[in-house]
Amino acid sequence: xxxxxxxxxxxxxxxxxxxxxxxxxxxxxxxxxxxxxxxxxxxxxxxxxxxxxxxxxxxxxxxxxxxxxxxxxxxxxxxxxxxxxxxxxxxxxxxxxxxxxxxxxxxxxxxxxxxxxxxxxxxxxxxxxxxxxxxxxxxxxxxxxxxxxxxxxxxxxxxxxxxxxxxxxxxxxxxxxxxxxxxxxxxxxxxxxxxxxxxxxxxxxxxxxxxxxxxxxxxxxxxxxxxxxxxxxxxxxxxxxxxxx
Amino acid sequence: xxxxxxxxxxxxxxxxxxxxxxxxxxxxxxxxxxxxxxxxxxxxxxxxxxxxxxxxxxxxxxxxxxxxxxxxxxxxxxxxxxxxxxxxxxxxxxxxxxxxxxxxxxxxxxxxxxxxxxxxxxxxxxxxxxxxxxxxxxxxxxxxxxxxxxxxxxxxxxxxxxxxxxxxxxxxxxxxxxxxxxxxxxxxxxxxxxxxxxxxxxxxxxxxxxxxxxxxxxxxxxxxxxxxxxxxxxxxxxxxxxxxxxxxxxxxxxxxxxxxxxxxxxxxxxxxxxxxxxxxxxxxxxxxxxxxxxxxxxxxxxxxxxxxxxxxxxxxxxxxxxxxxxxxxxxxxxxxxxxxxxxxxxxxxxxxxxxxxxxxxxxxxxxxxxxxxx
Numbered sequence: 001x002x003x004x005x006x007x008x009x010x011x012x013x014x015x016x017x018x019x020x021x022x023x024x025x026x027x028x029x030x031x032x033x034x035x036x037x038x039x040x041x042x043x044x045x046x047x048x049x050x051x052x053x054x055x056x057x058x059x060x061x062x063x064x065x066x067x068x069x070x071x072x073x074x075x076x077x078x079x080x081x082x083x084x085x086x087x088x089x090x091x092x093x094x095x096x097x098x099x100x101x102x103x104x105x106x107x108x109x110x111x112x113x114x115x116x117x118x119x120x121x122x123x124x125x126x127x128x129x130x131x132x133x134x135x136x137x138x139x140x141x142x143x144x145x146x147x148x149x150x151x152x153x154x155x156x157x158x159x160x161x162x163x164x165x166x167x168x169x170x171x172x173x174x175x176x177x178x179x180x181x182x183x184x185x186x187x188x189x190x191x192x193x194x195x196x197x198x199x200x201x202x203x204x205x206x207x208x209x210x211x212x213x214x215x216x217x218x219x220x221x222x223x224x225x226x227x228x229x230x231x232x233x234x235x236x237x238x239x240x241x242x243x244x245x
Numbered sequence: 246x247x248x249x250x251x252x253x254x255x256x257x258x259x260x261x262x263x264x265x266x267x268x269x270x271x272x273x274x275x276x277x278x279x280x281x282x283x284x285x286x287x288x289x290x291x292x293x294x295x296x297x298x299x300x301x302x303x304x305x306x307x308x309x310x311x312x313x314x315x316x317x318x319x320x321x322x323x324x325x326x327x328x329x330x331x332x333x334x335x336x337x338x339x340x341x342x343x344x345x346x347x348x349x350x351x352x353x354x355x356x357x358x359x360x361x362x363x364x365x366x367x368x369x370x371x372x373x374x375x376x377x378x379x380x381x382x383x384x385x386x387x388x389x390x391x392x393x394x395x396x397x398x399x400x401x402x403x404x405x406x407x408x409x410x411x412x413x414x415x416x417x418x419x420x421x422x423x424x425x426x427x428x429x430x431x432x433x434x435x436x437x438x439x440x441x442x443x444x445x446x447x448x449x450x451x452x453x454x455x456x457x458x459x460x461x462x463x464x465x466x467x468x469x470x471x472x473x474x475x476x477x478x479x480x481x482x483x484x485x486x487x488x489x490x491x492x493x494x495x496x497x498x499x500x501x502x503x504x505x506x507x508x509x510x511x512x513x514x515x516x517x518x519x520x521x522x523x524x525x526x527x528x529x530x531x532x533x534x535x536x537x538x539x540x541x542x543x544x545x546x547x548x549x550x551x552x553x554x555x556x557x558x559x560x561x562x563x564x565x566x567x568x569x570x571x572x573x574x575x576x577x578x579x580x581x582x583x584x585x586x587x588x589x590x591x592x593x594x595x596x597x598x599x600x601x602x603x604x605x606x607x608x609x610x611x612x613x614x615x616x617x618x619x
Contacts (some may be wrong), residue, residue: 007359010344017346084342091306091338092359093331243309 007102008109015110024071025110028064031116036121037062037119039041047132054118055140056212064200065147066180068114070108070172072164073155077235081242082163090243100141100236104156111148115141135214143211147203151176153231157173160238178202256284257320259411259441262304264314267300274300275465277314288438289456290445291561292490297465298445299339302415305443306336319410332360335404335440339416341396345389349380349399349429352388353406374402378432392427401432412436414444418451430454449558459557461564468564474561485513486532488522491538496522499545506535521548 035058040050077100080086086108122137130131151172158172159165182222183202201223210220258281265278275297282288288297303309305316307327315322321329343352349555350371375381376396383391388399397417404412417433418426433455436442446452452459459476461469469476477484492499499522504512508528515523526532531552540547 002361003359006355008354009358014344014346084338084340085344087303087308087338087340087358088342091308091331091334091336092356093328093361094359095328 001095001098003092003098003102004102004105007089007094007099008105009039011076011103011106012109015106023109024068025114027116028068031060032058032064032117041132041216047127047130049126051118051122051132051137052140052212054121055137056143056207062112065144065151066173066176068111069107069151069155070158070169070176073103073152073159075157075159075167075170076103076107076156077239078162078165078168085243088237090239096239097236100156100160100232104152104235106230107152107155108145108149110123110147111152115144115148118144133214134151136212137214139211139214139216142216143207146211146221146228147207149228150179150224150231152202153228153235154179157231157235157238160235211216257282258282260316260318260443261285262301262305262314262316265301265304265311265316266313267297267304267309268312268557273465275304275462278462278465278467279314279546280460280467280470282441282443285441286458287442287456288444288458288460289452290443290460290462291449291452291557292445292447292462296462298447298462299415300465301462302336302413302443302445303338304412305330305561307331308333308336332407333410334413335407335409335411336413336580337400337404337417339419341400343388343396343399343403347385347388348385349375349388349391350384351397353402356403356406362407370406374405377405377435378402394421394428397421397425397429398432401429401436405436410441411439412442412444414442416446417444418446419450422512422541428449448557449561453557461561465566469560473557476557477555484529484552484554485525485550486526486536486537487515487523487549487553488540488547489518489521489527490545490547491520492522492545495543499543500524502543503536506539508531508532508535520591523549525553 024188032054036054037044037052039058040046043049056062077086086099090096118137121143122132122134125132152176155168155172158175162168162171173187179201180203184204206220206223210217260279260280260282262278264277265585267274274437278297278301290301292298300309304311305318305323306322307330310324310393314384317323317326318330319333321333323330341593344355347355353371353374354367357371372384375384378401380395380398383395388396391399401417404414414433418429421429430451433442433444437455442456444452453473457472459469459471459473460467461476488503490499500514500608501514503509503524503526505524508530509526509530511527511534512607513525515525515529517523520576524534533552537547
């Protein structure tokens with residue numbers, strides 16, 4: 001889409017110019033690095049176990065996964081709608097879709113950069129001589145990208161829907177937590193078909209059954225991309241609706 | 246207006262608005278607005294806050310869709326061919342939206358990319374527009390560190406960068422101090438020589454100084470449309486000669502004699518000030534010489550003899566706000582001629598100033614730039 005790349009570049013440079021992004025990056029990398037080293041020591045130097053932890057097996061991993069996308073996306077539309085920059089973008093010769101997509105890609109790119117630390121760990125093992133099992137590492141990275149895409153899209157939708165960044169971040173975080181843990185909660189009780197439906201969108205199950213064993217199932221791939229696309233579509237519609245009121 | 250314009254200029258109008266209506270819920274922001282703007286015209290939207298100026302400009306800029314009616318810019322429909330329209334306009338919103346975390350030239354580079362300008366075109370145009378707005382020496386400064394006046398200039402540079410056919414400026418001088426206002430006004434006057442410009446303001450001197458053609462909006466309707474001189478001539482009718490002299494016992498005679506001067510429509514008695522008596526002689530032509538001769542002949546000691554025309558401010562007050570202001574001005578006696586707000590627009594049939602030149606005087610006595618532009 002024309003203009004997407006322009007918006008993407010502008011958002012990425014804005015992200016990497018803001019202190020917030022660097023703080024998030026530093027804290028996330030420090031936490032995951034600490035976990036990684038801790039697991040490595042505890043497991044007596046098990047490459048497989050420590051990489052599995054770095055690639056989706058730890059609570060810290062999911063904390064980062066839940067908190068970062070809302071914080072990255074919260075300002076992207078809500079703040080621009082308030083300070084008039086959205087009006088500037090929407091009167092530029094680019095479509096509403098390109099504006100939303102460019103912003104989404106910027107947030108997603110940031111997440112991709114951050115998760116690449118797990119690849120770096122694996123690479124270090126490769127270099128120092130203890131070759132890691134690459135399929136789960138790469139699968140885990142792809143999984144991280146897909147879940148990040150879903151949560152970034154949700155964050156952007158929330159940023160489009162709510163007027164203040166704080167509210168947007170809160171709603172997006174709540175939504176992400178819901179998506180992540182509702183299936184687990186539903187599994188505890190007997191809900192019939194509803195429970196089955198909820199169980200079908202179990203991200204954690206997808207993650208453990210597919211990516212962490214190094215299998216990237218096209219069905220699972222489609223599942224994440226379709227949901228992310230759906231959230232983005234809604235975000236575009238909300239931006240369009242902003243023209244009407 | 247359109248027909249008359251067609252005789253003067255063969256080009257189709259750059260902006261054409263037909264029966265445009267926009268509602269926000271139960272509020273009607275603009276109602277059945279129709280007008281055309283020719284290539285090279287400089288038009289000022291005048292109206293009190295909430296008259297619908299911004300709404301109209303936003304529709305033309307492709308930001309807001311209309312509830313009904315249509316508008317086209319450079320021959321493209323603002324709703325159906327929005328992207329084509331947006332390519333051809335430079336729109337500066339009132340808030341001057343700019344990325345504070347970018348440098349001036351980065352902001353312009355971003356705008357250039359949005360308009361798909363090639364790298365070489367950007368390299369050529371960015372220094373050119375910065376030079377134009379006088380910011381070449383500040384191109385490395387962060388936008389967020391600039392003063393309000395400089396921001397406004399960056400905003401203008403951003404709007405100008407794609408070399409748009411039409412410049413749409415919403416309240417371009419709002420929030421500026423008087424010096425910055427004069428600067429920005431001068432800049433707009435320069436731009437007016439090269440572009441079709443539509444700007445809005447609720448500040449009258451602004452419009453008077455910059456725009457040969459004025460559209461007065463009131464409660465979402467077009468209350469008047471024409472050059473300042475045309476508005477004054479057609480709507481005003483309130484030109485008069487103010488005559489103040491020591492008349493002694495001849496007040497009644499003087500009033501009769503003044504009323505008898507050819508061209509004098511009515512003589513209003515403004516009362517006595519000390520030994521002097523004041524009359525306003527309503528007339529379309531300047532009768533000062535005749536009145537002066539009469540005074541000399543009768544031996545009246547003159548204190549004041551002046552030709553007074555209604556200012557745009559008075560017209561604006563009358564048309565847009567529906568009241569006559571204080572009655573000190575020469576328009577005081579002609580309230581009955583002003584249309585009530587919300588009535589059909591007063592169309593001044595005449596050729597719009599096609600060249601957009603400032604100070605153009607389509608009719609006699611239209612030297613409207615002087616009172617405020619000095």
